[in-house]
Amino acid sequence: MEIQSLEFGLFSLAALAAWHLVQLRSWRVGVLALSSVLFVSTHLREAEHASALAILLAAVFLAARAGQRGQLGPRGVVLCVGGLLAVFAMNKGLLLPEVLGPVDADTWAVVVGLSLVLLKAIHVVVDASQGQLRPLRPMTFLVYMTAWFVWLAGPLARYNDFAEQLEEGLLAPAPRHVLPALNRVVNGCLKLFVACPFLLPFLGVERVFRAEGTPGFWLAFLVFFFGYYVYLYLNFSGYCDVAISLGLLFGLRVPENFDRPWLARNLLEYWHRWHVTLSEWLRDYLFTPVYLAVVARTGRRSWAAPATAAYLATFLATGLWHGVIWNFFLFGMTHAVGCLALRYGQALAPRALLAWQRRSLVARWGGCALTNAWVALSLLFFAWPLADLRRVLALAVERLP
Amino acid sequence: MTDLREELQELLREFFDRPDLVVRRSMQASDVEGWDSLAHLNLVAVLEERFGIRFRLAEIHALRNVGDLLDLLARRTGRA
Numbered sequence: 001m002e003i004q005s006l007e008f009g010l011f012s013l014a015a016l017a018a019w020h021l022v023q024l025r026s027w028r029v030g031v032l033a034l035s036s037v038l039f040v041s042t043h044l045r046e047a048e049h050a051s052a053l054a055i056l057l058a059a060v061f062l063a064a065r066a067g068q069r070g071q072l073g074p075r076g077v078v079l080c081v082g083g084l085l086a087v088f089a090m091n092k093g094l095l096l097p098e099v100l101g102p103v104d105a106d107t108w109a110v111v112v113g114l115s116l117v118l119l120k121a122i123h124v125v126v127d128a129s130q131g132q133l134r135p136l137r138p139m140t141f142l143v144y145m146t147a148w149f150v151w152l153a154g155p156l157a158r159y160n161d162f163a164e165q166l167e168e169g170l171l172a173p174a175p176r177h178v179l180p181a182l183n184r185v186v187n188g189c190l191k192l193f194v195a196c197p198f199l200l201p202f203l204g205v206e207r208v209f210r211a212e213g214t215p216g217f218w219l220a221f222l223v224f225f226f227g228y229y230v231y232l233y234l235n236f237s238g239y240c241d242v243a244i245s246l247g248l249l250f251g252l253r254v255p256e257n258f259d260r261p262w263l264a265r266n267l268l269e270y271w272h273r274w275h276v277t278l279s280e281w282l283r284d285y286l287f288t289p290v291y292l293a294v295v296a297r298t299g300r301r302s303w304a305a306p307a308t309a310a311y312l313a314t315f316l317a318t319g320l321w322h323g324v325i326w327n328f329f330l331f332g333m334t335h336a337v338g339c340l341a342l343r344y345g346q347a348l349a350p351r352a353l354l355a356w357q358r359r360s361l362v363a364r365w366g367g368c369a370l371t372n373a374w375v376a377l378s379l380l381f382f383a384w385p386l387a388d389l390r391r392v393l394a395l396a397v398e399r400l401p
Numbered sequence: 402m403t404d405l406r407e408e409l410q411e412l413l414r415e416f417f418d419r420p421d422l423v424v425r426r427s428m429q430a431s432d433v434e435g436w437d438s439l440a441h442l443n444l445v446a447v448l449e450e451r452f453g454i455r456f457r458l459a460e461i462h463a464l465r466n467v468g469d470l471l472d473l474l475a476r477r478t479g480r481a
Contacts, residue, residue, distance in 0.1 A: 127457075130459065132457055283462065284458050285458065288462070291439075292446060295446045302443075303443060306439075306442070307439055343439070
């Protein structure tokens with residue numbers, strides 16, 4: 001069931017009606033669990049998909065429970081995280097391809113290996129083993145892992161925040177919050193179903209090729225260059241608008257995922273504004289462990305070696321998480337190089353220059369423009385074959401004065 | 402806690418090269434020049450070594466101010 005389908009709208013209304021009809025918190029949790037299982041089941045094509053998902057959820061729950069009791073140990077955590085990454089590798093066709101066959105919609109690993117499920121699973125197992133997780137309850141865990149309105153693309157909530165609301169809150173939203181939530185659903189739908197389809201025909205490389213040698217070349221190029229960035233923002237933030245608002249109507253605060261990313265003055269700030277919940281996950285479970293591991297080897301005061309290792313590891317993983325092809329590698333490298341250049345620049349620049357940069361409006365808006373251009377460039381690697389991209393960029397370079 | 406506070410103050414003075422730094426519970430990273438996200442991680446490593454503890458991942462970025470850090474250190478080292 002896709003968000004743009006009539007079925008999704010009807011399903012949302014039915015689930016909301018059932019949730020508001022029952023008053024007891026435990027029944028409301030039941031409605032959320034049942035609706036989530038029903039929703040997820042529409043994405044499971046075969047019985048073996050359901051079995052695989054059930055086994056994965058049960059294994060993660062038992063591992064986290066063992067972690068909370070101090071029975072998992074560091075090796076157990078490494079084994080669990082390794083197992084989850086192996087599932088992800090199967091999802092991408094990198095592990096046991098001869099057993100799984102071609103990875104398509106009929107492969108169980110496609111469902112089980114949904115990145116959000118695995119990211120949540122790693123968070124739960126690691127935090128449980130470090131004594132940072134609320135006591136695990138099966139129903140809360142099930143709803144957290146499968147909540148239908150965030151199933152496909154997040155935002156990526158943390159277990160403690162989600163569980164606290166399920167176990168202690170879940171009150172019907174106050175009337176003054178209902179209208180803004182409905183308004184945001186409409187805004188999300190406008191982004192998804194009006195703005196995105198309108199933008200789509202303008203994005204292709206063909207428009208730039210057709211404009212070659214005409215006065216409209218630069219306009220076509222700029223629309224191409226920034227178009228996919230705008231499209232992706234509208235699409236993803238529109239989906240998050242719908243997910244966050246639906247959560248609110250079910251009495252749940254779902255974390256925000258976007259904070260006007262176009263206002264970011266540099267790439268580091270950008271990652272505090274774009275896909276915030278994933279950025280924080282990467283910071284906590286990849287960047288920080290890599291950084292601290294390198295600090296332990298290289299010394300307590302140096303930041304250069306640990307930062308280089310941590311940025312490269314984080315952004316390469318971010319890129320390759322989407323697929324093991326050159327496009328995603330280049331996407332990751334663009335961000336890693338950008339962040340590292342910024343860090344080294346900040347470290348080497350005179351203090352007076354940095355102070356000017358903080359005060360100056362020119363530096364502020366120049367930084368915004370440069371950041372948006374850098375991000376737009378990185379996202380082109382996502383959208384287009386490298387050969388087409390090379391040709392378009394070469395055309396633009398040729399026409400530079 | 403006073404001892405711990407003084408010990409932390411000395412450590413922060415040395416770490417940020419600010420001999421005049423006076424620690425307040427409400428003090429935030431943004432109040433100290435050079436206390437950015439990378440310096441924070443280096444500081445975590447220094448604190449782990451000095452106090453012989455290991456921070457948990459969830460604790461490292463949950464600290465909002467020096468007061469939170471003092472409370473965490475007190476809890477983890479058993480020093481009130």
